Amino acid sequence: DTAVSQTPKYLVTQMGNDKSIKCEQNLGHDTMYWYKQDSKKFLKIMFSYNNKELIINETVPNRFSPKSPDKAHLNLHINSLELGDSAVYFCASSQGGISGNTIYFGEGSWLTVV
Amino acid sequence: GNSVTQMEGPVTLSEEAFLTINCTYTATGYPSLFWYVQYPGEGLQLLLKATKADDKGSNKGFEATYRKETTSFHLEKGSVQVSDSAVYFCALSDRGSNYKLTFGKGTLLTVNP
Numbered sequence: 001d002t003a004v005s006q007t008p009k010y011l012v013t014q015m016g017n018d019k020s021i022k023c024e025q026n027l028g029h030d031t032m033y034w035y036k037q038d039s040k041k042f043l044k045i046m047f048s049y050n051n052k053e054l055i056i057n058e059t060v061p062n063r064f065s066p067k068s069p070d071k072a073h074l075n076l077h078i079n080s081l082e083l084g085d086s087a088v089y090f091c092a093s094s095q096g097g098i099s100g101n102t103i104y105f106g107e108g109s110w111l112t113v114v
Numbered sequence: 115g116n117s118v119t120q121m122e123g124p125v126t127l128s129e130e131a132f133l134t135i136n137c138t139y140t141a142t143g144y145p146s147l148f149w150y151v152q153y154p155g156e157g158l159q160l161l162l163k164a165t166k167a168d169d170k171g172s173n174k175g176f177e178a179t180y181r182k183e184t185t186s187f188h189l190e191k192g193s194v195q196v197s198d199s200a201v202y203f204c205a206l207s208d209r210g211s212n213y214k215l216t217f218g219k220g221t222l223l224t225v226n227p
Contacts, residue, residue: 033214041222056214090158096213099165103160105158
């Protein structure tokens, strides 16, 4: 019973392609996130949605577009992939608006752009 | 803005050694503090957390105490095992940042038998 699941786990694609990463959580949380982990393991938030509404958008290129069809899903679409987009992308969820609430992470999607 | 500074790695220890990973923070509000662990090839797991000053979070033999006066949340374990080898991240969240997690840069721990 995976709490936060994301697919695919591994993705190798060519520059210029468009790709999507899907995320689903079965925890009943109302807030979902996308984080990016670079080659030096540094983690930075990209987006956050609360009840399908965008609440955090952290200086991410327009080529990245999140979509939340319902509060259990948050997908990430990336247009015109560049070499620098190679990273691990983590989806996460929490019950938002409450101090100290744990954010639960998926297992990550390893994206390699060649 | 918020920021987290944790000791640079990598840290290499022998089994049963004592572990300390230092973490200090800067926050505009009153944050909650977390330690996450990432085992090789896996995602992030919450290790422990503390939500107010002087709280001690603990799990799997790891401990960290929320020290408001020194803005610190150092991670400790009395006797590490090979299976503790992983990357450890200190993080904070607060209301002013919509409860997003701000992470430190991570500390790679390797425990040798």
